[in-house]
Amino acid sequence: MLKTLRKIGSIGIISEPPPAPDPLLRVRERLDEKIRAVLGRALCIRHVDAGSCNGCELEIQALNNPLYNMEGLGIRFVASPRHADLLLVTGPVSRNMETALRRTYEATPDPKLVVAVGDCGCTGGIFGESYATRGPVSNVIPVDVAVPGCPPSPTRILQGILTAISSRGKL
Numbered sequence: 001m002l003k004t005l006r007k008i009g010s011i012g013i014i015s016e017p018p019p020a021p022d023p024l025l026r027v028r029e030r031l032d033e034k035i036r037a038v039l040g041r042a043l044c045i046r047h048v049d050a051g052s053c054n055g056c057e058l059e060i061q062a063l064n065n066p067l068y069n070m071e072g073l074g075i076r077f078v079a080s081p082r083h084a085d086l087l088l089v090t091g092p093v094s095r096n097m098e099t100a101l102r103r104t105y106e107a108t109p110d111p112k113l114v115v116a117v118g119d120c121g122c123t124g125g126i127f128g129e130s131y132a133t134r135g136p137v138s139n140v141i142p143v144d145v146a147v148p149g150c151p152p153s154p155t156r157i158l159q160g161i162l163t164a165i166s167s168r169g170k171l
Contacts (some may be wrong), residue, residue: 045078046077052091061075089143093133122137122146145161
């Protein structure tokens with residue numbers, strides 16, 4: 001062991017020096033600045049489950065984990081539509097949720113954005129339009145951005161949210 005330690009001591013450090021920091025990789029700060037420039041504050045999202053299987057909800061909840069850290073980007077979920085800038089709607093709109101979705105949309109202050117998440121929210125999915133469902137979200141309220149997938153990944157959902165915001169201002 002002593003022989004190995006002497007060898008290491010005689011050779012010294014042979015690794016490369018660390019690279020210099022790249023300011024272009026500071027996405028978090030730039031995104032936060034752009035969101036605040038468009039809205040003047042953090043982006044507030046109200047999630048509405050209009051009748052989904054909860055697959056999309058699992059992916060939406062993953063947005064709050066340390067990997068995606070959406071709260072750190074200046075994007076947060078709120079409990080009341082009166083505090084929201086954007087509605088994130090999942091699932092085909094069931095007949096029982098149609099009125100609640102309309103009321104939530106009407107309670108959201110203008111200018112409001114709507115993002116339909118998942119195949120069910122975008123097209124009605126396997127449920128389509130039937131005696132139990134009204135079909136896609138766009139059949140009930142106007143949709144600005146549709147994020148297809150069954151379920152879409154958290155990255156795709158975040159891209160949909162950022163696309164909706166970029167339509168409001170220059171993001």
